[in-house]
Amino acid sequence: MMQFTARDRLKFLTGAAALGLGACGGGGGGGGGGSSASAPAPVAVTPTPPVTPPPVTPAPAGTTLQSAFNANFKMGTALNGQQIAGPSGDIARDEFNSITPEYELKANNIAPTQGVFNFDQADRVVDWAIANGKEVRGHALLWHEATPDYFLQGTPAQIRTRLETYITTVVDHFKDRIKIWDVVNEVVSVDIYNGNNGVGPDRDTAWLQAVGSGDYIDWAFRAARAADPDAVLFLNDYNTENPIKRAWLIEIVQRLLDRGVPIDGVGHQFHFQPDTEISAAAGAIDAVDGLFAGLIQHVTELDMNMYSDPGTCWESETGCAADLGANPPAANLAAQAQMARDLFDVLKARSSVESVSVWGVRDGDSWLNFSPTERFNHPLLFDRSGNPKPAYRAITDPDYEI
Numbered sequence: 001m002m003q004f005t006a007r008d009r010l011k012f013l014t015g016a017a018a019l020g021l022g023a024c025g026g027g028g029g030g031g032g033g034g035s036s037a038s039a040p041a042p043v044a045v046t047p048t049p050p051v052t053p054p055p056v057t058p059a060p061a062g063t064t065l066q067s068a069f070n071a072n073f074k075m076g077t078a079l080n081g082q083q084i085a086g087p088s089g090d091i092a093r094d095e096f097n098s099i100t101p102e103y104e105l106k107a108n109n110i111a112p113t114q115g116v117f118n119f120d121q122a123d124r125v126v127d128w129a130i131a132n133g134k135e136v137r138g139h140a141l142l143w144h145e146a147t148p149d150y151f152l153q154g155t156p157a158q159i160r161t162r163l164e165t166y167i168t169t170v171v172d173h174f175k176d177r178i179k180i181w182d183v184v185n186e187v188v189s190v191d192i193y194n195g196n197n198g199v200g201p202d203r204d205t206a207w208l209q210a211v212g213s214g215d216y217i218d219w220a221f222r223a224a225r226a227a228d229p230d231a232v233l234f235l236n237d238y239n240t241e242n243p244i245k246r247a248w249l250i251e252i253v254q255r256l257l258d259r260g261v262p263i264d265g266v267g268h269q270f271h272f273q274p275d276t277e278i279s280a281a282a283g284a285i286d287a288v289d290g291l292f293a294g295l296i297q298h299v300t301e302l303d304m305n306m307y308s309d310p311g312t313c314w315e316s317e318t319g320c321a322a323d324l325g326a327n328p329p330a331a332n333l334a335a336q337a338q339m340a341r342d343l344f345d346v347l348k349a350r351s352s353v354e355s356v357s358v359w360g361v362r363d364g365d366s367w368l369n370f371s372p373t374e375r376f377n378h379p380l381l382f383d384r385s386g387n388p389k390p391a392y393r394a395i396t397d398p399d400y401e402i
């Protein structure tokens with residue numbers, strides 16, 4: 001019998017998804033939200049700072065992000081229910097062919113109370129994406145930052161049953177509309193400098209403490225595969241450009257593959273700061289390619305932070321870089337444009353990269369306006385008024401002079 005690789009599966013399913021398979025009636029309003037990966041306290045949905053957007057300036061005639069990279073990979077963005085009917089939704093409709101609901105698919109939004117599932121907010125964003133011909137990335141079936149307390153009550157066996165029921169219910173609900181899932185998010189150790197609390201490559205989260213090992217990762221992938229054998233399943237994490245953290249990621253991926261756990265791909269969040277080396281990002285892609293040739297790779301949450309903050313800023317909002325204000329210096333925008341051009345040159349040269357998503361449309365949409373501290377950030381491809389920034393021009397127009 002012919003064995004389809006994960007890539008074959010995705011290529012087929014991407015075509016099917018583009019046909020707009022199925023759609024349920026949605027409804028429900030906004031609100032909800034989870035908590036950011038780096039700030040300790042839950043972060044409310046990131047409202048755009050009070051800037052009145054003038055009319056959206058369209059990209060140069062004929063050029064969109066999805067058309068520019070059509071031969072390379074899907075171009076996606078995070079989008080939430082408050083944005084789909086506004087300027088960011090208009091831009092997303094034109095520019096992108098993949099959508100990741102920013103928080104609507106997280107457990108603290110879908111099932112904050114045990115046994116009670118509310119899909120309204122997620123259906124609304126997913127149905128909008130499908131109606132506009134977009135592929136949908138499901139993010140994320142398991143994330144310690146968005147796990148309601150009840151999930152982890154009781155014995156590991158009880159936790160396993162609860163997790164399997166949750167994943168089966170969610171994946172089944174979206175079976176005709178979502179064929180790509182971030183099954184687990186941020187499960188790799190973050191002790192990238194001083195050892196890992198002695199618990200191995202796994203992140204020391206409430207999941208690890210409640211289960212006693214990384215076996216919960218296996219459970220999640222197996223439940224997702226059983227719920228939808230056609231879905232393409234990812235392990236997603238940030239800072240994979242750091243060789244120490246990447247080594248732990250590879251150790252976990254190898255462990256899963258050795259156990260026959262059905263993982264199809266690795267998601268690199270790629271939340272960059274100004275001093276991020278693009279060669280390190282290339283190293284992350286190449287390391288996975290070199291060891292796991294059949295795995296698909298996605299860039300899942302790209303943003304290019306305007307600030308390089310010390311750890312104290314992420315831990316306690318102390319020592320954070322000074323706010324640049326609503327209009328960042330041209331030099332900062334130029335450096336960001338060069339970073340974007342260098343990164344996309346790397347990604348276009350690597351066939352295992354099949355999707356690249358930014359984490360938001362307009363600068364004012366970004367979680368980085370509130371995490372790790374509240375200040376104006378400018379990490380995306382469109383400014384607060386919806387105009388393409390130098391970084392947009394740099395990756396879509398080879399003749400654009402930065």
Ligand code: XIL
Nearest residue numbers: 033034035036037043044046103367
């Ligand atoms: C963030 C969203 O952007 C916020 O709106 C939400 O309140 C919290 O989550 N890494 C992730 C994403 O994997 O899910 C996080 O998204 C950002 C960090």
